[in-house]
Amino acid sequence: MRAVVTGGAGFIGSNLVDALIARGDEVTACDSLVAGRRENLAGALAAGGRLETIDVCDGAGLGRVFDELKPEVVFHLAAQVDVRRSVEDPAADARTNIEGTINALQAARTSGARRLVLASTGGAIYGDADTIPTPESAPERPLAPYGQAKLAAEGYCRMWSELCGLTTAALRLANVYGPRQDPAGEGGVVAIFCGRLRAGMPLLIYGDGSQTRDFVYVGDVVDAMLRAGDANGHRDQRNPAPPLNIGAGRETSVLQLAAACREVAGAPELPPPLHVRARPGEVHRSCLDAGAARAGLGWTASTPLWDGLAATYAALA
Numbered sequence: 001m002r003a004v005v006t007g008g009a010g011f012i013g014s015n016l017v018d019a020l021i022a023r024g025d026e027v028t029a030c031d032s033l034v035a036g037r038r039e040n041l042a043g044a045l046a047a048g049g050r051l052e053t054i055d056v057c058d059g060a061g062l063g064r065v066f067d068e069l070k071p072e073v074v075f076h077l078a079a080q081v082d083v084r085r086s087v088e089d090p091a092a093d094a095r096t097n098i099e100g101t102i103n104a105l106q107a108a109r110t111s112g113a114r115r116l117v118l119a120s121t122g123g124a125i126y127g128d129a130d131t132i133p134t135p136e137s138a139p140e141r142p143l144a145p146y147g148q149a150k151l152a153a154e155g156y157c158r159m160w161s162e163l164c165g166l167t168t169a170a171l172r173l174a175n176v177y178g179p180r181q182d183p184a185g186e187g188g189v190v191a192i193f194c195g196r197l198r199a200g201m202p203l204l205i206y207g208d209g210s211q212t213r214d215f216v217y218v219g220d221v222v223d224a225m226l227r228a229g230d231a232n233g234h235r236d237q238r239n240p241a242p243p244l245n246i247g248a249g250r251e252t253s254v255l256q257l258a259a260a261c262r263e264v265a266g267a268p269e270l271p272p273p274l275h276v277r278a279r280p281g282e283v284h285r286s287c288l289d290a291g292a293a294r295a296g297l298g299w300t301a302s303t304p305l306w307d308g309l310a311a312t313y314a315a316l317a
């Protein structure tokens with residue numbers, strides 16, 4: 001299969017590129033390299049994968065690249081992923097996360113692609129959910145422009161499914177962790193914890209650490225994306241496929257995560273985690289019900305947290 005992965009030089013994207021190449025697909029990563037790194041693709045490029053350095057905000061340029069590549073499936077992961085930055089500059093966030101998605105949909109449609117899979121978000125769309133684990137039927141209450149933009153991007157995907165021959169799937173990811181997540185980046189608490197433990201530094205916990213997240217291993221997320229890309233999708237134009245939650249369905253508090261990371265790192269001699277002031281506006285509990293992905297894609301998160309943490313910590317060596 002010919003596939004394009006936008007955001008393919010990033011954390012999840014480069015893991016997806018590797019998996020596509022491993023099963024024999026012809027893969028091109030399209031990435032502006034604003035956050036992604038060419039080194040993430042070293043193995044893929046050596047194995048015949050390609051990298052096109054392009055900004056998804058350049059609709060005409062993206063169209064030319066897709067016309068040349070003629071992908072059958074497009075995995076659209078390129079995004080402005082920093083929630084705080086989306087609050088500071090919502091218009092810039094929307095340009096990448098909404099307009100960039102529209103450009104990817106247009107380029108996919110005009111180049112004859114069969115399917116587009118969007119990396120959307122669970123926690124940032126549901127906000128402070130009443131039901132935990134949260135099903136897809138829960139109200140959408142984004143607390144920041146990032147979640148609102150992803151919700152809009154999902155809407156455009158649904159619209160393209162309704163109006164064009166392109167079928168789409170939106171996957172609402174939980175908190176993804178694993179090798180290649182940037183320990184110096186925003187939001188990736190597992191990467192940050194593992195990075196600090198590698199450097200012999202104490203962990204920092206915002207507030208009392210009772211806030212929970214649904215940590216899902218990147219290998220499991222890649223598996224969900226492959227399944228979503230291979231699926232035919234709904235061709236019933238009045239009833240396109242709804243977004244699917246992709247999470248482990250297991251709530252882990254930040255305190256529990258800190259203890260598990262210290263155990264994995266074998267660092268019990270380090271001083272205990274330091275508590276700093278809670279961040280205002282942070283969601284307290286977040287956990288996704290992935291029952292629909294189990295039924296629709298035959299997918300479940302199969303990697304135990306401890307195994308995923310061990311792989312993440314080992315990759316930082």
Ligand SMILES: NC(=O)c1ccc[n+]([C@@H]2O[C@H](COP(=O)([O-])OP(=O)(O)OC[C@H]3O[C@@H](n4cnc5c(N)ncnc54)[C@H](O)[C@@H]3O)[C@@H](O)[C@H]2O)c1
Nearest residue numbers: 007010011012032034035036055056077078079119173176
């Ligand atoms: N990591 C998570 O926990 C998580 C959770 C929910 C959703 N997601 C979504 O998954 C996707 C991948 O996230 P990630 O964690 O791998 O982040 P990442 O920052 O590692 O990857 C994003 C990639 O997109 C590229 N990019 C950014 N703006 C671009 C632009 N204008 N044009 C082209 N490329 C651009 C970056 O260079 C980077 O390589 C994103 O869409 C994100 O919103 C991630």
